[in-house]
Amino acid sequence: MSSLDVNKTYKLFIGGAFPRSESGRVYEIKGANKKFLANPALASRKDLRDAVVAAKSAQSGWANATAFNRGQILYRIAEIMQGRSEQFVEEICALEGITTKAAKLQVAEAIDTWVWYSGWCDKLSSVSGSQNQVSGPFYNFTTPEALGVIALFAEGKPSLLGAVRTLAPVLAGGNSAILIASESYPLPAITLGEVIATSDVPGGVVNILTGKASELLPWVGSHMEIDGVDVAGLNKKQEDEIKLVGADNLKRISRFAPGNHPERILSFMEHKTIWHPIGI
Amino acid sequence: MIIDGSEKSLRKFLSDLPPVDQVGAEARAAMLATRSIKTSSKAWAIDMAISMVDLTTLEGADTPGKVKSLCAKAVRPDQSDLTVPSVGAICVYNDMVKIARTELDRIGGKSLPVAAVATAFPSGRASLAVKKIDTQDAVDAGANEIDMVIDRGAFLSGRIYDVFEEIRVIKEICGKKAHLKVILETGELVTYDNVRKASYLAMLAGADFIKTSTGKVAPAATAPVVLVMLEAVRDYFTLTGEKIGVKPAGGIRTTKDAIKQLVLVKETAGEQWLTPDLFRIGASALLNDLLMQRMKLRTGHYASANYVTVD
Numbered sequence A: 001m002s003s004l005d006v007n008k009t010y011k012l013f014i015g016g017a018f019p020r021s022e023s024g025r026v027y028e029i030k031g032a033n034k035k036f037l038a039n040p041a042l043a044s045r046k047d048l049r050d051a052v053v054a055a056k057s058a059q060s061g062w063a064n065a066t067a068f069n070r071g072q073i074l075y076r077i078a079e080i081m082q083g084r085s086e087q088f089v090e091e092i093c094a095l096e097g098i099t100t101k102a103a104k105l106q107v108a109e110a111i112d113t114w115v116w117y118s119g120w121c122d123k124l125s126s127v128s129g130s131q132n133q134v135s136g137p138f139y140n141f142t143t144p145e146a147l148g149v150i151a152l153f154a155e156g157k158p159s160l161l162g163a164v165r166t167l168a169p170v171l172a173g174g175n176s177a178i179l180i181a182s183e184s185y186p187l188p189a190i191t192l193g194e195v196i197a198t199s200d201v202p203g204g205v206v207n208i209l210t211g212k213a214s215e216l217l218p219w220v221g222s223h224m225e226i227d228g229v230d231v232a233g234l235n236k237k238q239e240d241e242i243k244l245v246g247a248d249n250l251k252r253i254s255r256f257a258p259g260n261h262p263e264r265i266l267s268f269m270e271h272k273t274i275w276h277p278i279g280i
Numbered sequence B: 001m002i003i004d005g006s007e008k009s010l011r012k013f014l015s016d017l018p019p020v021d022q023v024g025a026e027a028r029a030a031m032l033a034t035r036s037i038k039t040s041s042k043a044w045a046i047d048m049a050i051s052m053v054d055l056t057t058l059e060g061a062d063t064p065g066k067v068k069s070l071c072a073k074a075v076r077p078d079q080s081d082l083t084v085p086s087v088g089a090i091c092v093y094n095d096m097v098k099i100a101r102t103e104l105d106r107i108g109g110k111s112l113p114v115a116a117v118a119t120a121f122p123s124g125r126a127s128l129a130v131k132k133i134d135t136q137d138a139v140d141a142g143a144n145e146i147d148m149v150i151d152r153g154a155f156l157s158g159r160i161y162d163v164f165e166e167i168r169v170i171k172e173i174c175g176k177k178a179h180l181k182v183i184l185e186t187g188e189l190v191t192y193d194n195v196r197k198a199s200y201l202a203m204l205a206g207a208d209f210i211k212t213s214t215g216k217v218a219p220a221a222t223a224p225v226v227l228v229m230l231e232a233v234r235d236y237f238t239l240t241g242e243k244i245g246v247k248p249a250g251g252i253r254t255t256k257d258a259i260k261q262l263v264l265v266k267e268t269a270g271e272q273w274l275t276p277d278l279f280r281i282g283a284s285a286l287l288n289d290l291l292m293q294r295m296k297l298r299t300g301h302y303a304s305a306n307y308v309t310v311d
Helices: A045-064 A067-083 A085-096 A100-120 A124-128 A159-172 A187-197 A213-222 A236-247 A262-266 B007-016 B022-032 B039-052 B064-075 B094-106 B128-140 B152-156 B160-174 B192-205 B223-240 B255-268 B286-299
Strands: A036-038 A138-146 A149-153 A176-180 A206-209 A228-230 A252-254 A269-277 B053-056 B089-093 B114-118 B145-149 B179-183 B209-211 B245-247 B281-283
Touching: A045 A138, A045 A149, A045 A176, A045 A206, A045 A213, A067 A085, A067 A100, A067 A159, A067 A187, A085 A100, A085 A159, A085 A187, A100 A159, A100 A262, A124 A138, A124 A262, A149 A159, A149 A213, A159 A176, A159 A187, A159 A262, A176 A213, A187 A206, A213 A236, A236 A252, B007 B160, B007 B192, B022 B223, B022 B255, B039 B053, B039 B255, B039 B286, B053 B064, B053 B286, B064 B089, B064 B094, B089 B094, B089 B145, B094 B114, B094 B128, B114 B128, B128 B145, B128 B160, B145 B160, B152 B160, B152 B192, B160 B179, B160 B192, B192 B209, B192 B223, B209 B223, B223 B245, B223 B255, B255 B281, B255 B286, B281 B286
Parallel strands: A149 A176, A149 A228, A176 A206, A228 A252, B053 B089, B053 B281, B089 B114, B114 B145, B145 B179, B179 B209, B209 B245
Antiparallel strands: A138 A269
16 A cells, blocks of 8 residues: 655754744755755744743753753763664765765764763763862862853754754753754754653753754844854854854854864853851 | 612623623634734833833732832833833732832832732632721822722622622722722633623722732733723723723733733723723733843844843
């Protein structure tokens, strides 16, 4: 018996739900073979605004969860991704035109990235924090704390790994994130949203938008509620542009070398120092 | 007079009221909520909404300090922008009235009214004698507005004349000193027909304002309920020539919600109700969102909650 294909509607991921773009717009993406692949949503500035509202309200709950619990949840994302690896491989192959073997490697590396950062969650304050010697009868501690809402412009290639390696460190530190998927290679990021929705990550901690970085960029830069930006997927000109509009609100704008490093977590954290009298 | 004040005439009047078309009311409210208000209209609506806010704190944990800081915010909602209008009123519990009144007079908010919730707010479960003292106490302390709750138990079990009498007695105590707002607690009235009946009952008994809810019960000020109440004040105006105000309270947290309310007012009661004298919004969190939206219009970029006060 033959049946009709049931094609997927690619939507955004905001506040734990999968809405279409408020603007009703979509855009076309083509696969590596130049053939039509999908019509993902074309997010507008209002979708970004909604994502920030969701991210802001979810952030304190996420930051206040114990670091151990955050680590467990990040590990859970890896578990769920493992079960969906075939779908990721298929999407990566169609988009990037690489071999199944290379795509499998990319998925495996993405899963490992989640595991790697999940381990960091409850070790970070020991490694980066300190007990300081001061000349007075005080205990003096320094500990890292999450910055707030971070916007991430994901790289195009590698499509899945690019998204995961910007997202995982931000979550590990207790920030909430707005991931703006690569314009030409968004499918793995959309599927990543579906994975995250079923991995015990509280709604709103991760929000995923698809569309044009160039359109969202000035709004990300000037939004007073966004505290940091990872510009991995932006070119030099766009990076300068966002730095210009972001200067007004002291946004922390970073670009990282590829690969996993705790510096990626700490870049979006603040260090807090506490003084406490000895003997009380 | 539409009724002669007797129980019989009140019952006849209320039972003769046409029932509310539930589906129609909900559809109309939903349709009006889709209207898009932009640029200069939005700026006007935000300022109008700010001037209509009854800035409220009704918590067991309220302190004189909290009430005073709320007073400062009521007079000048945004310290960095003097063009922001003052709010409509401060709404507090009985024992905070004097503190609020004194503080407002001190900081240049003489014209800002203080509203007190009275009559055993929020449940209304106390004897009439206690409710009378409660109200008298608030009026004596300098309350310009009294927000009373109706006895929902009596209303729902059909003792509507008791409810009527109670409002009448409280209105007498308010006299000319204080406006009377009657809280229907629509979330407990179950049907739109009851909302319509209770609205008329309150207006006939002498309410200057009818208010949806205490803010302690959900659902509170839903759009169809406000629509039914606005229709009631409009029709009451046609019948008697008297303009009664409406105050939705509870659940209105965003600028979008507030603007939807203003659209409802304009399209139902008419533009003459778009004044703080006839329409108020009971809220606490709403004001910050209105201020943030105002900043967005002024600066062109989205605002952050870090730039408004924590209340």
